[in-house]
Amino acid sequence: MLAYYIQLGLRSLRRNPLLTALMVMAIGFGVAASMTTYSVFRATSNNPIPEKSSQLFVPLIDNWGPEDAAQNKGEPPEAMSYTDAMGLMRDHRARRQTALYPVAPSVIPADASLLPMRESSYAVYADAFAMFDVPFLYGGAWQASDDEAHSATAVIGRKLNDKLFNGANSVGREINLDGRSYRISGVMDTWDPQPLFFDPVNTSGFGDPIQLFIPFTRAIDLKMATNGNNNCNKHSGEGWDAWIRSECVWIQYWAELPDAAGYRDYLRGYAAEQQRSGRFQWAPNVRLYDVPQWLEHEKVVPQEAKVSLLVSLGFLLICLVNTVGLLLAKFMRRAPEIGVRRALGASRKEIYAQFLIEAGTVGLAGGVLGLLLTGVGVFGVTLVFAPDIARLAHLNFSLIALTMLVAVLATVLAAFYPTWRAAQVQPAWQLKSN
Numbered sequence: 001m002l003a004y005y006i007q008l009g010l011r012s013l014r015r016n017p018l019l020t021a022l023m024v025m026a027i028g029f030g031v032a033a034s035m036t037t038y039s040v041f042r043a044t045s046n047n048p049i050p051e052k053s054s055q056l057f058v059p060l061i062d063n064w065g066p067e068d069a070a071q072n073k074g075e076p077p078e079a080m081s082y083t084d085a086m087g088l089m090r091d092h093r094a095r096r097q098t099a100l101y102p103v104a105p106s107v108i109p110a111d112a113s114l115l116p117m118r119e120s121s122y123a124v125y126a127d128a129f130a131m132f133d134v135p136f137l138y139g140g141a142w143q144a145s146d147d148e149a150h151s152a153t154a155v156i157g158r159k160l161n162d163k164l165f166n167g168a169n170s171v172g173r174e175i176n177l178d179g180r181s182y183r184i185s186g187v188m189d190t191w192d193p194q195p196l197f198f199d200p201v202n203t204s205g206f207g208d209p210i211q212l213f214i215p216f217t218r219a220i221d222l223k224m225a226t227n228g229n230n231n232c233n234k235h236s237g238e239g240w241d242a243w244i245r246s247e248c249v250w251i252q253y254w255a256e257l258p259d260a261a262g263y264r265d266y267l268r269g270y271a272a273e274q275q276r277s278g279r280f281q282w283a284p285n286v287r288l289y290d291v292p293q294w295l296e297h298e299k300v301v302p303q304e305a306k307v308s309l310l311v312s313l314g315f316l317l318i319c320l321v322n323t324v325g326l327l328l329a330k331f332m333r334r335a336p337e338i339g340v341r342r343a344l345g346a347s348r349k350e351i352y353a354q355f356l357i358e359a360g361t362v363g364l365a366g367g368v369l370g371l372l373l374t375g376v377g378v379f380g381v382t383l384v385f386a387p388d389i390a391r392l393a394h395l396n397f398s399l400i401a402l403t404m405l406v407a408v409l410a411t412v413l414a415a416f417y418p419t420w421r422a423a424q425v426q427p428a429w430q431l432k433s434n
Contacts, residue, residue: 016330026366027411028368030318031374032372035402036393037305039374040305047292048195054290060289061267061285062282064076078297098124100253103121104118105178106178110164119212123224137161152183156211157209182214194206198252201252228250231248268286351419378395
């Protein structure tokens with residue numbers, strides 16, 4: 001019977017090509033608009049490290065006081081001062097921990113035909129690689145002893161390795177940064193978590209893949225200024241030493257924790273100790289966010305992505321309302337046919353099956369059109385969104401499957417009222433009137 005109903009549905013679609021075309025276009029355009037915007041929303045709201053997102057935490061400590069916190073709804077600054085970052089590193093209350101900040105050294109190729117370049121770079125501690133599940137193509141992370149020794153070592157990305165060493169294993173070789181040599185301890189495989197969860201403060205959550213890591217301690221020794229935000233609530237003083245001793249916040253801090261409650265108590269105790277020492281003149285004000293909470297706190301999902309998704313879903317709803325009207329007109333024009341079928345013994349259940357399957361074929365055709373338009377839309381999202389965000393939208397298998405599923409399911413749901421009306425046709429009245 002299923003094959004027979006599909007055959008009836010296809011025959012009915014060919015009988016009214018104009019009406020069929022209108023329904024297919026309504027479904028196709030509605031689904032394409034919603035799926036295109038959903039592809040962007042999905043990419044920007046993605047959990048970038050699902051296996052560990054509940055174990056990685058950002059601690060925040062209020063080192064500015066209640067007056068500044070009041071301007072931020074009572075929240076501490078969204079970064080950490082050098083004093084607090086080093087205090088937490090020394091106490092080492094986490095399983096793994098790292099302070100990090102963006103730097104901008106010039107990469108000077110050994111090949112004189114190549115110009116110096118800047119790549120997205122960070123100063124971190126060795127724990128960062130295991131914490132963030134960074135994959136390696138060659139070698140691995142430097143050791144904790146390299147952090148303590150302030151060693152001139154580096155981890156580079158696959159793309160940078162291709163530029164400098166033609167993709168060869170470069171572990172143990174030297175890379176020139178700002179005229180200083182660094183020994184390469186590892187080459188990362190492709191690693192591009194989106195959003196960039198470990199530093200949304202400086203990247204807004206999106207940016208190019210990181211291609212260079214150097215030890216935090218080495219960067220501080222060389223007085224490498226941050227290539228990101230540097231926020232101060234008062235003048236920091238002149239010179240490097242005054243700056244790192246100031247209350248300016250510019251460091252991101254991450255901790256991998258088996259027990260978030262215990263670490264939160266530790267943070268309160270740390271802030272209370274700073275209060276007792278006279279550095280803080282206010283009660284402890286600390287926060288501890290896991291990855292999803294931190295991304296939500298930083299409002300990583302662009303507002304335009306949320307608005308566009310809501311608008312496109314509204315457009316899909318309008319298209320479905322129009323489809324309901326078109327299906328109702330189409331089905332009710334076949335009232336005599338329905339009356340004859342009912343008179344010959346067809347049940348209401350069989351009428352439901354026939355017309356819902358027919359609606360499903362309309363949805364399938366609309367899904368194919370929507371899929372083509374979604375592909376065009378994904379390539380055209382750069383007209384609406386910033387390039388760093390637009391590049392995340394991809395037409396992959398899951399989006400293809402979802403597009404077809406939404407098209408068919410939405411059309412079948414839209415067909416329930418017209419099908420119900422069709423199933424209520426009285427065969428006796430139809431036979432008498434015809």
